[in-house]
Amino acid sequence: MEELPGPEAVRVFLMHDDNKPRKLKHNLGHRRLLTFGGAYSNHIRAVAEAGARHGIETIGVIRGEEHLPLNPSLARALACGMTLTYLDRASYRRKDTEEVRARLRARWGADLAILPEGGSNAAAVRGCAELPGEIDVDYDVICCPVGTGGTLAGISAGLPEGKRALGFAVLKGAGFLEGEVDRLQREAYGRTWSNWSINLDYHFGGYAKSTPDLKRFIAKYQVEEVYVAKMLYGILDLARQGAFSPGTRVVAVITGQPSTPVVS
Ligand SMILES: *Cc1c(COP(=O)(O)O)cnc(C)c1O
Numbered sequence: 665m666e667e668l669p670g671p672e673a674v675r676v677f678l679m680h681d682d683n684k685p686r687k688l689k690h691n692l693g694h695r696r697l698l699t700f701g702g703a704y705s706n707h708i709r710a711v712a713e714a715g716a717r718h719g720i721e722t723i724g725v726i727r728g729e730e731h732l733p734l735n736p737s738l739a740r741a742l743a744c745g746m747t748l749t750y751l752d753r754a755s756y757r758r759k760d761t762e763e764v765r766a767r768l769r770a771r772w773g774a775d776l777a778i779l780p781e782g783g784s785n786a787a788a789v790r791g792c793a794e795l796p797g798e799i800d801v802d803y804d805v806i807c808c809p810v811g812t813g814g815t816l817a818g819i820s821a822g823l824p825e826g827k828r829a830l831g832f833a834v835l836k837g838a839g840f841l842e843g844e845v846d847r848l849q850r851e852a853y854g855r856t857w858s859n860w861s862i863n864l865d866y867h868f869g870g871y872a873k874s875t876p877d878l879k880r881f882i883a884k885y886q887v888e889e890v891y892v893a894k895m896l897y898g899i900l901d902l903a904r905q906g907a908f909s910p911g912t913r914v915v916a917v918i919t920g921q922p923s924t925p926v927v928s
Pocket residue numbers: 683684706707782784809810811812813814815816888891892919920921
């Protein structure tokens with residue numbers, strides 16, 4: 665595993681792992697799959713690609729209005745055969761209510777499997793629980809970015825005794841995520857774990873927001889901006905502050921597509 669040159673007291677190993685296909689792996693036993701996302705959603709792209717690979721009909725419900733030409737993310741989804749449909753923002757906010765679900769089922773068929781936005785459900789958690797078993801270095805802490813909490817919930821559930829998971833929230837005001845991780849673990853395994861925590865301090869203004877400082881960091885490390893940069897910045901900053909005991913070995917999960925470089 666690649667190691668990040670830099671902080672002295674802490675060793676940071678980089679594990680490249682596209683978490684969206686992992687979250688989908690146990691969600692693919694359906695003929696027709698509908699899910700939700702914003703226009704730049706990695707989850708939408710991953711569902712479309714998995715659908716193309718596994719012969720599943722996919723429907724992407726996109727927040728807001730259609731903008732043409734499609735951005736590269738939605739163009740890719742369309743090219744994979746996904747049917748794109750749009751939901752106004754007010755309805756989108758109510759997408760998990762019975763009313764909106766009934767409307768979607770009426771339009772797209774009752775045999776529809778519906779995946780939540782971001783793909784976090786019990787099957788996704790079980791998929792992510794397989795990640796720690798694939799780590800081939802000795803480590804103490806595993807770090808990942810947190811959007812909806814499914815990846816962290818799974819990693820925590822799959823951790824060997826004595827190791828800890830630390831998530832970095834990329835959203836502002838993300839205190840609710842702690843309840844979400846508990847809920848997802850309970851849904852997947854009927855129990856929770858206490859080997860994880862979420863740091864809420866490195867959101868840089870909110871989801872997909874940035875600051876000059878973070879932009880400089882991204883330019884230096886060439887990392888994905890919405891998730892990975894905030895986590896890596898957080899790890900290195902905490903290391904500088906002495907938040908990890910000396911000698912701590914950290915595995916940082918570089919979520920996102922495999923081509924994303926970190927150290928060049
Ligand atoms: C979706 C995503 C995450 C967050 O995963 P959650 O399971 O929603 O917390 C992290 N990194 C990348 C690149 C993602 O696309």
